Amino acid sequence: MKKLVSLVLVLLLIAAIPAFAEGGDVNGDGKIVVGYIAKNLTDPFHAPINSTAQEVIDGLVADGTITEWTGILDGNTDGPRQCDLAQDCINQGCDYVIILPCEAVASAPGVKAMADAGIKVVVVNSKTENTDDLALCYCGSDDVFAGELMAKYVSEKCPDGGKYLHLQGVIGNSAQIQRGEGILNVIGADDKWECVADVPCDWAADKATNAAQDYLAQFGEELVAIIADNDDMSSAAQRYCNGQGRADMVCIGVDGNQGPLQMVKNGELGATVLQDGVGQIMAGINAIVADIKGEEVQKLYDVPFVLVTAENVDQYLQ
Amino acid sequence: MASNNKKIMGMDQDKFSMFLSKYGITLVLLVMIIIVAIIQPRFIAPANLLNILTQISVNCLLAFGMCLAITTGGIELTVGAQLALVSCILGALASKGGMNIVLACVIAVGVATLFGFINGFLISKFNMFPFVVTLSTQLITRSLAQIISNGQAIPMSIGNFPQVYSGYLGPIPLPIIYMLVVFVVMYILMHQTRFGRYVYAVGGNVNAAIASGVNVFWVRTACYTISGFLAGLAGIIITAKTTSGQSNIGIGYETDAVAACVLGGTSFAGGISTAPGVVIGAIMIGCIYTGMNFLRIGSYYQQLAKGLIIIGAIMLDMAVSKKNR
Numbered sequence: 166m167k168k169l170v171s172l173v174l175v176l177l178l179i180a181a182i183p184a185f186a187e188g189g190d191v192n193g194d195g196k197i198v199v200g201y202i203a204k205n206l207t208d209p210f211h212a213p214i215n216s217t218a219q220e221v222i223d224g225l226v227a228d229g230t231i232t233e234w235t236g237i238l239d240g241n242t243d244g245p246r247q248c249d250l251a252q253d254c255i256n257q258g259c260d261y262v263i264i265l266p267c268e269a270v271a272s273a274p275g276v277k278a279m280a281d282a283g284i285k286v287v288v289v290n291s292k293t294e295n296t297d298d299l300a301l302c303y304c305g306s307d308d309v310f311a312g313e314l315m316a317k318y319v320s321e322k323c324p325d326g327g328k329y330l331h332l333q334g335v336i337g338n339s340a341q342i343q344r345g346e347g348i349l350n351v352i353g354a355d356d357k358w359e360c361v362a363d364v365p366c367d368w369a370a371d372k373a374t375n376a377a378q379d380y381l382a383q384f385g386e387e388l389v390a391i392i393a394d395n396d397d398m399s400s401a402a403q404r405y406c407n408g409q410g411r412a413d414m415v416c417i418g419v420d421g422n423q424g425p426l427q428m429v430k431n432g433e434l435g436a437t438v439l440q441d442g443v444g445q446i447m448a449g450i451n452a453i454v455a456d457i458k459g460e461e462v463q464k465l466y467d468v469p470f471v472l473v474t475a476e477n478v479d480q481y482l483q
Numbered sequence: 484m485a486s487n488n489k490k491i492m493g494m495d496q497d498k499f500s501m502f503l504s505k506y507g508i509t510l511v512l513l514v515m516i517i518i519v520a521i522i523q524p525r526f527i528a529p530a531n532l533l534n535i536l537t538q539i540s541v542n543c544l545l546a547f548g549m550c551l552a553i554t555t556g557g558i559e560l561t562v563g564a565q566l567a568l569v570s571c572i573l574g575a576l577a578s579k580g581g582m583n584i585v586l587a588c589v590i591a592v593g594v595a596t597l598f599g600f601i602n603g604f605l606i607s608k609f610n611m612f613p614f615v616v617t618l619s620t621q622l623i624t625r626s627l628a629q630i631i632s633n634g635q636a637i638p639m640s641i642g643n644f645p646q647v648y649s650g651y652l653g654p655i656p657l658p659i660i661y662m663l664v665v666f667v668v669m670y671i672l673m674h675q676t677r678f679g680r681y682v683y684a685v686g687g688n689v690n691a692a693i694a695s696g697v698n699v700f701w702v703r704t705a706c707y708t709i710s711g712f713l714a715g716l717a718g719i720i721i722t723a724k725t726t727s728g729q730s731n732i733g734i735g736y737e738t739d740a741v742a743a744c745v746l747g748g749t750s751f752a753g754g755i756s757t758a759p760g761v762v763i764g765a766i767m768i769g770c771i772y773t774g775m776n777f778l779r780i781g782s783y784y785q786q787l788a789k790g791l792i793i794i795g796a797i798m799l800d801m802a803v804s805k806k807n808r
Binding site for chain 2: 203206233235236237238239241242243244245248249250252253256257258268269270271272273274294335336337338339341342365
């Protein structure tokens, strides 16, 4: 009889342990909750990342891998806002949070607060300064390398060098800083090249067109290349130059959005540098699933930038 | 005034209108909190409520300055850019330059206050439109922040400086304490002093104020100067929050400050506002953001809801103002 009672007690105890306790339920509340802090909801590059996350994480809820998720929380391209959302994730009992930081420094306190609260943080797309120390893993690409890739392409296309224009993203943004750094690494010290201006265009195509218009009017044939921190800007600049009979202008940017890719396909734009955002977010989600299953998670998932030209554009054009 | 005998919820219609104009927005806030709490009980956990109050501290400080500007019949669009300027000055002086952090804070707040004074001076002295003046100084301020920081983020993890935001007084986060102190000072200033009465007089009927001997120039200038000072304090808080001096923070923050004022009953017609209303408005903005996240409402819908709530509040404000005039 005592054995039977003991057996029943043990079985009851096992039954009482939440189903998720073996992995994933980091805070021990019987649920696996995933948070998602987006960089923003407006940037064309981030739209497919967010929609992929929505679809895939909804699927994880449906198949029971996780209990629930916060939905997409809009960071509004604002570091302090992301820090607020990090607090919201803590208060909502999240076990894992995916964050796409706006800023290397200003978003870092949010990552620290979550890590201090015991949340496993997956940083995607760009790093905060404390990512290496505090995050479960980082899934992204090297923006300095992207800048170098653009400058090398321009150097190859214009072996004699010349004057070039640099169209910048929002000043102070990590990607803007690092891509600019990459460009200078390759052609900054090269006497053949002269930067006529670094123009802040806030990632926006209309401002890029205005800048192309201004500097083409000022420098004419001397201006041989326009390097942009994203390809919304480079494609807009190229479109303007083509319309002015300057299809020879070498314009290049980063992201690999569908519009610029279509221009590469049509022969209207020479090249763009593809950042595989969907690949980055998938790596982040897969890392969480692996951790829930108790599998090993790497600290770094490097998703490389790819130079897309007419030769390989079909692989990436949807 | 003859009392209307029609009863609503046991109150005379006139009294009911007065009650709504005084406490309507507070009631809406309470109903909102109760609904969210029923669906997501974690929402009213003390930690989350403290979190909301901590998060709104910056907006609340900006909103107090904005409230003064709107009450005098103007607007203050520089406040978001002033956050960036203060953070970059702190970064340049304390982090790069090695200056004592307290002295750097005093200088940064002083610069923000100076910009507030310039706004007020231009608006009052030359009778320029507040929208145009503050929009222009917003551009100048943001540009100065970029020049000072060279567009780079300046790390600000100096000693205990991050504790300005993340520290506690007992169980209460420090930003809530700052907000409380500013609220008390602003309440006294707006509702208990001669200056406060002048502010309402200038906003309500500037000609009557002039005829009564009120120095409109100094009242308006002082309002924008106080706004600059408060934006400076908010800049210190946000710099401690992000531990970073950078030129691209605070973009669009003036919108939330305006929203907090309007929700709190500040009238764009001028002459009508209350200090408690500003706090309620700021809390409401915070609850909208956090509450919607707790309710798992998609971010795409959050701006929509915020916009609709603000329009609703303005319509309520217009209806009440019409009745009271």
